[in-house]
Amino acid sequence: MDRQDYVIEVSHVSKSFKDNKVLKDVSLLCESGKIYGLVGHNGSGKTVLFKSICGFLSCDEGTITVNGKVMGKDKDMLTDAGIIIEDPGFLRTWSGYHNLEFLYTLRNKKNKDYLCSVLRKVGLDPALKRPVGKYSLGMRQRLALAQAIMEDPGILILDEPMNGLDKNGVREIRELLLKMKEENKLIILASHNREDIEVLCDEVYEMEGGVISKANVSSLHVEGRYTP
Incomplete structure (x- = not known):
């Protein structure tokens, strides 16, 4: 595959916060129709890499190119992307449906039936009136996925x-x-669970001390399986 065929190209990216270098010469190529897994201990640089790809943080060195556009030069923020990084800032007194409706209308869009179908797709009842502030952690995560x-x-x-x-x-x-992978989406996910990586990912990368390397599932520093 030619380099221009990749959707995301991270090329020799480094990032520091004061004297702490959290990304060290990171390179990564990602194409559509695949799921990429990113694993590593807390503080290894995974979230900083995600934020850099999304345009939330700028690189000190190197470039991140998305669909041929250089982040921070040709475009400031990642577009045509769904993002979960840290806890989404939902309005806690509103229902899940009304939170999604508000965000959807910010793009001058309005389609109640479609939003209801999105909530059902992630296992939430669109008619539920319970405010998000009273959702369980799992329900909030489902709502974040819906967004x-x-x-x-x-x-x-x-x-x-x-x-x-x-x-x-x-x-x-x-x-x-x-x-969604079958629909030719590009998915990059971080997980601490080995089974997520085994079941979902076409390629797996491990981060350790800000350095990225391609990994085999059998050698990963991740936890075991989910239990009932």
Whole structure:
């Protein structure tokens, strides 16, 4: 594959915060129709790499190119992307549906039936009146996934997408992500769970001390399987 065929190209990227170098000469190539797994201990640089790809942080060295556009030069923020990084800032007194509706109308879009279908896709009842502030962690995670996919993006950047989900929820979201892969989406996810990586990922990379390397699942520093 020619380099111009890759959707995301991270080329020799480094990033420091004062004297702490958190990304060290990181390079990564990602194409559509694949799921890429990123693993590593907390503080290894995964979230900083995700934020750099999304345009939330600038690189000190190197470049990040998305669909032929250099981040920070040709475009400031990642577009056509669904993103979960850290805890989304939902309005806690509103229902899940009304949170999505508000975000959707910011793009001058309005389609109640479609938003209801998105909520059902992630296992939430669109008629539920409960405010988000009273959602369980798993329900909030499902809502975050609904927000990430509601505009049918070509790219998904997901930091611990299974966080807080029970065994059935994990299975449902894995099935959803695999279906989106079949729809030629590019998905990059971080997970601490070996089974997520084994089931979902076409390629796996490990980060350690800001350095990235391609990895084999059998040698990964990740946890075991989900239990009922």
